[in-house]
C-alpha cells in the first residue's frame with residue numbers, strides 16, 4: 001500500500017482535545033467530526049485539507065483521551081497517513097484498530113516541512129520526501145498488527161477468527 | 163528474568179508463566195468499561211461483528227457520565243443507544259443516573275474491580291484502578307467492542323518505571339500534589355507505553371483516595387498503567403466495597419525497570435500545573451499573582467469524599483471571593499449522599515459555591531461550567547489542554563482540592579497556608 005500527499009505539519013503533544021474538541025463528542029458521525037477536525041489547533045485545516053494529504057507531527061501525537069473520534073475525524077477529513085516521531089499509546093491502538101495508517105519516524109519528521117509532497121510505502125516501511133528528494137526508513141508494524149491492517153481493522157480481523 | 167507487577171498480571175491472564183517487555187499477547191479480561199461518549203461507537207462496531215452476544219453480562223460496565231443528565235438531544239440519543247443495548251444484552255452493571263457516578267470513582271466503589279484484575283475501558287483514565295493493584299488501561303471504542311464480544315484483548319507487554327516513595331506528606335499535601343510533581347519531573351510523555359509502578363514504605367502514608375488520584379493521572383505522563391502494591395488499606399477498601407475476589411501480585415526481586423526514581427513525600431509541596439500541559443508544574447510558592455474566575459472541585463481525579471473533606475475544611479466559615487464561581491461536583495451518588503450527611507455540601511453552599519449532580523461536566527468542557535475567552539479556572543481535574551474547559555483562549559490550572567478551595571476564597575491562586583491554615 002502506498003499513499004501520496006501534501007503535508008500539514010504540527011509540533012509536540014498534539015492532544016485529542018485539539019484534534020476533536022470534547023464539545024463535538026455528542027456525535028460519532030465521521031462526516032460531522034471531520035468538519036471540526038484540528039479546529040482548536042489549526043482553524044483553517046478543514047478548508048485546506050485535500051484527499052490524500054498527510055499529517056506530520058513531532059512527539060506524543062494524539063495524547064490525552066481515548067476518544068476514537070480523533071482518528072475517525074482525521075481519516076474522514078481525507079488524511080491518508082500520519083507520520084510522527086512518537087504516538088501516544090491509545091491513539092496508536094485506535095488508529096490501527098480503525099485502519100488509519102500511521103508510521104513513526106523521527107528522522108523523517110525533522111526533515112519534512114509543511115507543504116512538502118511525501119510518499120509513504122507501507123509494504124517497504126519507506127517514506128520519500130519528493131520535494132526535498134530524501135528518503136527514510138520508518139518503523140514497520142509487527143506481524144500481528146499487519147494482520148489487523150490487512151483485514152482493514154480489528155473488527156474484520158476478529159470476524160475472520162470467530 | 164523477573165517480572166514487574168503489571169507483567170505478572172498480564173502473564174496470568176494470558177495463561178503464560180513468563181512475559182517480557184515488547185511481547186504481544188492476547189489476554190482474558192475481567193471487566194470491560196464504556197461511557198456515553200465511547201460506548202455508542204463500540205455498540206455500532208459490535209453490530210458489524212459475527213458475534214452478537216456479549217461474552218459475560220456481569221463483566222461489562224456501562225456508565226452514562228460524560229454528558230449526563232443529558233445536555234442536549236444528541237447526548238440523549240447516545241445515552242439511549244447505550245441504555246437499549248444494556249437492556250437487550252441484559253448487562254448487570256448498567257447504571258442509570260440515580261445510581262451512577264463518574265465511572266472511575268464508581269467501579270471501585272461498587273466493588274467491580276479488584277487487585278489482580280485485568281481491566282480495559284474505553285476511557286483513558288481507566289488506569290485509575292491500578293490503585294487497587296489491578297492492571298487497568300484505557301483503550302478505544304473498537305477495542306471495547308472486541309472486548310465485549312470476545313472477553314479478550316491484545317496487549318503489548320510494557321516495560322516499567324519504578325517510583326520508590328518514602329516519607330510522609332505534609333498535612334495539606336495530597337496525592338494530587340504527588341502526581342503533579344512526578345509529571346512535572348518526567349513530562350507528559352515521560353512514561354510513554356510504560357507502566358508506572360509505585361513501591362516503598364511511603365505508600366502506607368497515602369490513603370486509598372490519594373492512590374486513586376495518582377493512578378488516575380498516570381496517563382498524563384503517557385503511561386499505559388499505574389499500579390500500587392496491595393497493603394492493609396487496599397484490603398480494607400476492597401472488603402468495605404464487597405470486592406472479595408482478588409489476587410495479589412508482587413514484583414520479582416530481579417524485575418527490570420527502565421528507570422528508578424526515589425521520592426521523599428515529605429519534601430513535596432502543594433503543586434499547580436499551569437496551562438496548557440499537566441507537566442507545567444510549579445510549587446505553590448512559585449505561582450505568582452494569578453487572578454482566577456472559576457474553581458472546579460470534583461472529577462474522577464478529585465471528586466472523592468476525602469477531596470470534598472479537604473475542600474470543606476478550607477472553606478468552612480469562609481466566603482468565596484466576589485466575582486468567583488465555585489462549582490463542586492461529587493464523583494458519585496454515594497459520595498454526594500455522604501458529603502450531605504457530613505455537612506460538607508452545606509459548607510460549600512454557605513461559602514457561596516454551587517453543588518452539581520455527579521457528572522464529568524466541566525472537566526472536559528462538556529457542560530455545567532464552560533469558560534469564555536480569556537477566563538481562567540483552577541480545577542482539581544486532570545487535563546489543562548488548550549480548550550479543555552471551553553474557549554481556546556481560556557486557561558485551566560490543575561491543583562489539589564485544598565489549593566482549589568483556598569483559591570476560591572482569595573480569587574487568585576493560593577494555598578491553604580495563605581489563609582493561615
Ligand code: SF4
Nearest residue numbers: 264461462522525526
Ligand atoms: S471526570 Fe473528566 S477525566 Fe474523568 S472520566 Fe470524566 S471527563 Fe474523563
